[in-house]
Structures are given as structure tokens and as C-alpha cells.
Amino acid sequence: MALVSEPDPRLLFSGSDWNFDTIRRVYDACEEIALKELRLDVYRNQIEVITAEQMLDAYASGGMPLFYKHWSFGKHFARDEAMYRKGYQGLAYEIVINSDPCVVYIMEENTITMQTLVIAHAGFGHNHFFKNNYVFKQWTDASGILDYLDFAKRFVAECEDRYGQVAVERIIDAAHALQSHGIHRFPRKRLPDLRSEQKRAEERRAHGEAIFNDLWRTVPAKKGKTREKSDEDSRRALLGLPEENLLYFLEKSAPRLAPWQREILRIVRQIAQYFYPQRQTKMMNEGCATYVHHRIMTRLHEQGKISDGAFLEFLHSHTGVIFQPSFNDRRYSGINPYALGFAMMSDIERVCLNPTDEDRAWMPDIAGQKDPYAVLRDVWANYRDESFVSQFLSPALIRNLGLFNVHDDEEELDLNVSHIHNERGYREIRRALSRHYDVARRDADIQIADVDLAGDRRLILHHRVVDGIVLDDTDTDHVLQHLADLWGYEVSLREMDDETGDMKNEFTARPRAPFG
């Protein structure tokens, strides 16, 4: 009796150890499925093997392989390290960077099954999403990011040499405090500069002189007099106000900053902008990667390229990743983006292949499409979390997850269950969840409204208060202090209610130690 059976020659690997050859084999197998079956379109992959310690290093700098130096990264490192050492928190299996070539970090401690999972997840899932999703296409330059970070790191280091660590630290502190509002949310209009403004004014005058006819004076004027553009308006127009990108405004218009300080504001702003798409698509991005790794691993198993044992190991960690505790569970900490993303994408697959009547009514465009991968590719390319939920969260899934909406009005005694997973609630729940993913709605809407240039140069900001949610006062005081130091003069932030237009709150700060 031969108890030891020969390993199946089709298997990519056996056991849990890996070496560079197996990784290469696994990669090729994954690539075949990803490109031929799922028809993904990816950047070239660069797989880097790192240790747990290096993973912790990478954590501290937002996953990037290089970053400028600042104490806050040291703080995050210290915390992650303490958590990891105590076993409160495991490390991610991988980190992937939106760059071209796409850098995928894998940890040496992982078993080969996990490495396969990671390659499928990051190297194909995330990678495809980065390359094809419109928010990334619109806002990030994957081929330039690493060079830019290198420049930023050098520049900050040079500034530290020249102006001292403390001075540089102060400006980075201030910039970090404002970085959530250092983002362009919309493509901007080009700013008219002074010269072209003047030229246009001259042309207009010349034109007016050319067509001058005294007769027009005698024509009776229209009743409602056309309003002259006030000084205030033209001043605002020149400064490009209102402006929601605070760092951009300071970089261009703060009167007292030195050039190197402006450059540092710019660096922080550019990096915040780079990460902005990731915030807008967190759930979809993870969903896409999870869906892709699930497909690839399943196909590998079907093709007999990985053993039952390896597949079970994969399923074990896969189910861990997409686990969604209920709201009353102790482990509940919000909706798991992996779980929701994966569930919605699997649901789209189901609707494409086996639609019910309900699905046909709710999603007529994709129901019964037969080619779920094409539909998913289109979804991955053209949606972000908010629009994705509002388009594709099906009633069936709402029922499966048992989603319900709790309405919390400060003025009422109790919370109110406003909608549950039934016919009347589907649309409302979908809308509420989609709003939850709307980053522009979640972030406070703060704009620079005006500057009193003729007077005391006070900078005036407005916060549009939505749903009566005001700013957190301690933090706002701190941030405003940074803002006042950057601006160099007094700053005030007014919280205006969106509906009534009343001022709910005002913060002011004077520069304590202005920059420059």
C-alpha cells in the first residue's frame, strides 16, 4: 500500500514554504486567469518581499516606501508597534501602492497560500482598480508619485538643514492640521492673472470707444439698474474666492510666508490630493480586490492548481476578511468595507447571471447580462463608493445584511428606527448608506469667504453647517491657531447654518508666532 501519494503535477506548490520560483509560478497562474478570464488591465507589478518590521515602517508613512520626516509618523509607528507587540493588532498581509509599476509588498512570514492570495488581491485586484477607476485617473499620476515623494523628502531635509528642524516641524504641523482641507474637489478654472485682466479691461475700453455713439445716452435706461461690480466682488474674484482648498489659498496668497514654506504647504497639499481618491473609493477598492482574489483562488482550485488544503486555508482567511459583525456585536466597528464591497460585487454577478423579477425591476440595465465580468469592469471604472452604493445596492442584499436606518435627532429623546429592510425602506436605506460614503459630505464644508485686504487683513472662513453638526471645538481652536500663524493676521471661522443662514458659532484666532 503506497500511503505516500505523488503530489499532483498540476499543483503550483505543496506545503506552506515558498521561494522565489514558486512565487513566480503562482504569479503566472494568477496572471493568466486575471488577464484572460477576468480581462483585467493592470500596471506592471513589482513584488517586494519585506519583513514584519519593515511592514511596520511602511505603515507609519501611509504605506509609501519613502516619505519626508515628521514626528507624527514616529507617533503612528510607536503606536502600531506597541499594538503589534502586545498582539492587539495583526499586520496587514500586504500593502499596495498606486504607482506605475505597481509596488506590492508581501511579508516573508506569509505561507505560500497567503502569498498567492496577496498577489491576486493586490497585484491584480487593487492594481486594476488603480489603473482604471476614473477618480484615480482624474486626480493621481501613478507614474510620478514616487519621484515626487523623493523630491518632497529631499526638499524637507534640505529645509531642515537650512532653517532648523524646529522651524520645519512647525510649518509641517500647521500644514498637516489643514491637510483635510487642502484638496481640490473639482477641476479648477484657470486663474486670470493681473496682466491678462488689465489687457482685457483695455480691450473692452477700446471697444467701447470704437462703438461710442452719443445717441445711446438718450435711450431711456431699463428699470432694474444693472448692478455695478462692487470692489468687494472684484477683490474676491482676483483672490479666487470663495476657495475651499485652504492650503492652496495660503500657498498662493498668504502675505508673509517664505518661498520654502509655500513649497512645503504645496508638498503636503499634493500628497493629500494623491490620497483623496483612496478615501473616496475605499470600499469599492477593497471590494474589487476581494472579489478578484476570490475569483482567482476559486479558479486555481477548479483548475487543480492548488490543493484542497491550501484552498481551505484561503477560505479561512477570506471569511475572516469579509466578516461583518452585527450592530449589537462587541466586535462591531462600522460596516466592513471588504464585506460590503465583496457582497455587492458578488451580488452584481448574481444579478447578471440569475436575476429575479425584483432585480429586473431594480437594475434593468444589468439584469441577465450574462457577462458579469464586463459589467463589473465597467462598475470598477466609472463609480466611486457613493455612486456605487446608490446604483447597485440591491434589495436582496439589503435583506441579507439586515440593514436598517437609525435616525438620531439631538432634540428628540430617543433614537428612531426610521427604515428597515422592507419595500418602503430600500430606497431610503440605499440613499442613507450612499450618503455615508460621500466623502464631500462627511468632511466639513469650509471655505475661505473673504479677506479684508484694505483693513486689518482678517481672513474670514465659513463653515456650511449641514444637519446642525458643528465643528469639534477643541480641535478647531488648535487648527485655527495654525491657520492664523500661517496667514499672519487674525482669522475667524463662522459656522453658518445651511438652511436658516444663521451664524451658529464663531471661532477667532490671532497669530501667536506668525511664520515668515
Added chain:
Amino acid sequence: MTIIDRRLNPGGKSLANRQRFIRRAKAQVKRAVREATAGRSIKDIDRGGEVTIPSDGVREPTLRRSSEGGIRDYVLPGNKEYVEGDSIQRPPRGGGAGSEGAEDGGGEDEFRFALSDEEFLDLFLEDLELPDLAKRQLKGVGVPQWRRAGYSTSGSPSNISLTRTMRNSLSRRVALRRPKPEELEALRREIADMESGASVMNVATLAAMREKLVLLERRSKRIPFIDPIDVRYRRLESTPKPVAQAVMFCLMDVSGSMTEHMKDLAKRFYALLYLFLKRRYKHVEVVFIRHTHEAEEVDEQTFFYSRETGGTVVSTALEEMAHIVEERFKPSEWNIYGAQASDGDNAPSDNAKTAALLTSTVLPMCQYYAYLEVGSDDDAPTGGERPTTLWRTYAVVNGPDSPIAMRKVRHRRDIFPVFRDLFQKKSDQMAEA
């Protein structure tokens, strides 16, 4: 696809950030370190460890919406019992109704992290110093320090500054218009082309070109690539570095009257002192003297670990110290420090001698003399106990100008504060006073 093995890359990429973070939170970290050391044994004092600091100093504020108030909607998964219109009692403040609170409100009150051994000890010993390290004496001419001081035209070949040299060479070559190799090569090729008939033959131009080539070649030979006048050397200047020499005498009573507890306290104190000196002062000598009714100089091992018993005659230790000073450490060249630990017992006949020795010999040559009296644990709470023999003797000596400092320690937990007190920087003491 490429696979890159980064495992061998140097780790510690976050080290610079970590140092910046610790510098930033220094005041708080220092306080936390002090608190952490209170409960530690000496053996563990140089271990790193976890510290907790209030998150105030390392706060990273952002403009964010408050986590309370207003009108909110939460979509939650896992409904089993609720139907539309149900009311749920508002959970107590801070609990939050769901993820939202945790997501946009980073309400951390304190911040925990681990310090490495080095960092821990550095912070622990940071503001301590040996007082009056004044007699700075150049240790002969033996310790010059080399410093970079610009460039020179002569020097040893190992100090050639390549960048400087090449820069000079380049500018000289440009100034003297030395032909570049490519130019020569191009000219040669052109001539060859003409000769071989590949391009149109013109006798006059060919002759001119040949002449030019000869000219250029000659010039290139005459103007060397690197001339001796280009060469620059890194200049190093020697600056004498003052070295403050210091010696610390550790005097410990090991007589029979010292209980195990007292010896333990004394040893802890010296262990701390020793650690402090080794770490902060490279050039500090340490002399260990232990005494009963007679004194002897011992090595570190014996001092800390061996047992001995007998009567108590303090003056023997002082004599021994004076003797060693005379023999090895000239008071004019050395900063001399003494630290004595005792339970305060002394043979009655010896007190006068001790006082005399102290005033006439030991104190005049010392920069600082610390006397630590160890008491037993149990007599702490009774309060007004009588001062010991030695304490009284020393109290007489202790004038405003004398460099002696006296402290009492009864319990382990007093050791760190007393130690700090004895060796705190003068400027800090002023500030606190």
C-alpha cells in the same frame, strides 16, 4: 513582473521620525519615565518599557465635524427585531450609536508606546550631572581632535578631494580650450571619410583639416587632463579638546550593623550612580571602597556582590580615600567626588577623628561629597527619631560653603528621588527653588 527581496534592506526607517516624536513629547515622556522607574528594581532600570503619555502634547488636530449633536442617520447591519418606527433608548454619551463616532472622532486621551532600553535610560538620566566639573585639565597633548577645515594644495594622497580636484581640472580645461576627445574623434573620422572617398574630396579642406587635427592633438597633449595645480586636499586641523578628568569614590559601610535591607538600599544607590557615571561621562574613574572597622579598595564585583561583616570605623574609609587620592589622583588635576552610604553608626571614639579628617582632608579636595544615610524600613512612620551618630557628626561639618550634601533613605521608592536630588543639574535646582 519583478520580484525584489527587500528583507535585507536596513530596517529602522522610522527611527528618525521616532526620535523627532520623542523630542517633541519630551517633557511628558520624561515624566512618564520617572513614574515608570518608581516601581522598578535596579537591575531593570536600564530596560526599556512601555510608557503612557497624555495625548495632549502630541495631538494632531484637524478640522472635523463634532461627533455629537445635530441630526444624523446611521445605517447598521444585522437587524433582527426592529420594525419601522421603533424607538431605541439613546445610548449613554460617549458610547456612540455606531461607527460614526469612532470614525471621525479620534478621542484618545492617552497614548501608549514602548521605549527602547537606550531611549529609556537617556531620558531617565538626562538632566543629571556631576556638580562643579570645574578643574578642566588638558590631558597632556594626547587628545587632539581632527576637524575639517577647508581645502589645501598639499596633503596626503588619502585626503585628496576628488570633487574639488575635478572641478578645478574641468574649469582649467574649459578655460584653456583643451579639445574634447569626441571633437578629435569626429575630426579624424571626417578626414578618414574624405580619404576613403566616402565624402566629397577636396584637397584644400583636407589639408586644412589635417593641420587642424595636428594642432588639436598637440594642444591636447600640452594641456593635461589633470594638472598638479588642480589637485586639492581636504584640510584637517587639530584642535585640542579639553578633557575633564573625574574620579568618583564610592564608600560603603558593610559592617554588621547594616541590615540586609540597608545594604540593599546602599547597593541600589551605587548601582544607579555607577550606571549614571558610565553612561554620561566617558572619562570618569570609579573607585570602590568598603569598610567595616578597616577599609579596603575593592573591584566592582566584590563591591556589589560579596559579603563581609565586622565593626564600624568610618575614618578608616576616609583615610583610605585620602591615601588613594594622594597616590593616584592629584587634586589639582582631577575632579574628585565622594559618595558615602552608611547606616549612621560609628564607633564613639572615632567620631572626632572622622570629623577632623573630613574637614581637613577630604572635603577640601572634593568637588562634591554626598552622604546617604540608609535607614530600616520599619522606623519610617514613627517620625521624630534621633539623628544617628554619623549624621550629627556630619551635620556639624555641613556649612553653607562646604560641598557636602546629606540625605536619608528608608525605602526603595526613595532611592530614585534622592538620587535625582543629589545629582540634579544646578540650573534646574535654581529654577525649582
